[in-house]
Amino acid sequence: MTSRDLGSISEEDRSGRLGGIALSKEERDALRGIALASIRSGLAHHRPQEPAMSEVSSRLREPGATFVTLNLRGQLRGCVGSLEARRPLAEDVAKNAYSAAFGDPRFPPLSWEELADLEVHISLLSPLEPLLVRNRRALLELLRPDVDGLVMEDPPHRATFLPQVWGSLPEPENFLGELFLKAGLGRDHWSETVSFSRYSVYEF
Known part of the structure; x- marks a missing residue:
C-alpha cells in the first residue's frame, strides 16, 4: 500500500507530514x-x-x-x-x-x-478549520475537491466525509448533498444553525 496525496501532502513526501506533524x-x-x-x-x-x-x-x-x-x-x-x-x-x-x-x-x-x-x-x-459562510453558494465556492474533508453540524445532526469521498462524488454540489443525506437531512438542507468545518488528511 502506498501513500497518496489526499490533503496538503505532496506525493513525493514519504515522511507522513501533515500540518507540521511528521510520521516516519x-x-x-x-x-x-x-x-x-x-x-x-x-x-x-x-x-x-x-x-x-x-x-x-x-x-x-x-x-x-x-x-x-x-x-x-x-x-x-x-x-x-x-x-x-x-x-x-x-x-x-x-x-x-x-x-x-x-x-x-x-x-x-x-x-x-x-x-x-x-x-x-x-x-x-489535521485540526478542524471552521468555515464561516452565510449560504450554500459561499460554501460551495470554498470547497477544494480532492483536498477537503468536510464536517457538517446542525444539532442534533452531524456527519463528515473524508477527502477520499471526492473520488466518487467529484462535484461539490453532489458532495454536499450526499453529506446532508448521510446526516439524515434533505439534500438541499440549509438553516441558520448549520455550521461547517474542513480538514485535510494524510492516508497510508
Missing part, C-alpha cells in the same frame, strides 16, 4: 501493526488490543485524530474515526480499527475468513 515509515508501519493487532484481538477476545505505549515512539504517544478504513476485495468494509485529537495517536488507531471492524452499523462484524483479504487504511487528520 517505521511509525506508519507501527500504526498499521497496532490496527491489525486490535482487529485480531477483536476476533479472538471481543475487545480491542491496547497498544504497549512504552514501546511506541513519543510521537505516537501524542494526541492525534485518525480514521481507520477497511476495504475487502475493493469494497468498503468499515470506516470509523475521530474528528478531534482526544487520546494518544496509537490508542486512537487501536480503538478506531476495532470499531471499524466490529462496530460500524452498516456492516456485520468482521469474520476470521475475511481477515486475509482485508486492507487497512489509516488517515491522519
